[in-house]
Amino acid sequence: MHDVLITAGIFAIFQLEFDLSVLAALLGLMGYSLNDTVIVYDRIRENMATHTKLNLVDVLNRSVNETLSRTLLTSLNTLATVLCLLFLGGEVIFGFALAMVIGIVVGTYSSIFVAAPILLFLEQRFGGGAGGAATHDSKPGKKPAGKTAGRPVH
Numbered sequence: 193m194h195d196v197l198i199t200a201g202i203f204a205i206f207q208l209e210f211d212l213s214v215l216a217a218l219l220g221l222m223g224y225s226l227n228d229t230v231i232v233y234d235r236i237r238e239n240m241a242t243h244t245k246l247n248l249v250d251v252l253n254r255s256v257n258e259t260l261s262r263t264l265l266t267s268l269n270t271l272a273t274v275l276c277l278l279f280l281g282g283e284v285i286f287g288f289a290l291a292m293v294i295g296i297v298v299g300t301y302s303s304i305f306v307a308a309p310i311l312l313f314l315e316q317r318f319g320g321g322a323g324g325a326a327t328h329d330s331k332p333g334k335k336p337a338g339k340t341a342g343r344p345v346h
Contacts, residue, residue: 194225194298194302194306195221195222195225195295195298195299195302196218196221196222196225196295198294198298199217199218199221199291199294199295199298200218202294203291208287208290209287210287211287213284213285213287213288214287214288214290214291216288217287217288217289217291217292217295218291218295220292220295221291221292221295221296221299224270224295224296224299225295225299225302225303228263228266228267228299228300228303229302229303229307231259231262231263231303232255232256232259232263232303232307232308233307233311235255235258235259236251236252236255236308236311238255239251239254239255239258248312248315249312252308252309252311252312253308255308256304256307256308259303260304263300263303263304264300267296267297267299267300270296271293271296271297274289274292274293274296275289275293277289277292278290278293
């Protein structure tokens with residue numbers, strides 16, 4: 193939702209025409225961004241299983257670094273194609289191409305800089321339901337951070 197809201201917000205702020213082609217671009221961005229975020233989260237899941245001695249922050253950093261080149265190469269390749277549409281496609285496809293350009297930039301940013309911190313926030317706020325294994329730094333008998341008697345600390 194982050195990428196779609198920012199892209200739609202830019203269209204609203206600059207009062208750009210919002211038609212069906214822009215809506216189609218926003219729906220495409222949703223799938224594009226979701227796919228990229230799933231790849232980052234999948235790498236996090238793999239690294240949590242293989243690097244059990246690392247704490248969650250180190251696993252997140254390692255996972256984002258491992259997927260960084262793939263994310264950038266995919267985004268730059270897609271961006272080059274959409275920029276061609278933007279500059280050579282004419283007036284009919286301009287809104288679609290502009291929404292895609294904005295969305296690809298914002299989506300790449302969110303896959304790299306937003307996805308992992310959201311996971312860290314959720315883990316710290318709501319704790320790991322799997323016995324604290326997701327934080328990797330809990331001691332036996334120690335309650336997960338942010339929990340007291342099974343209820344979150346406010």
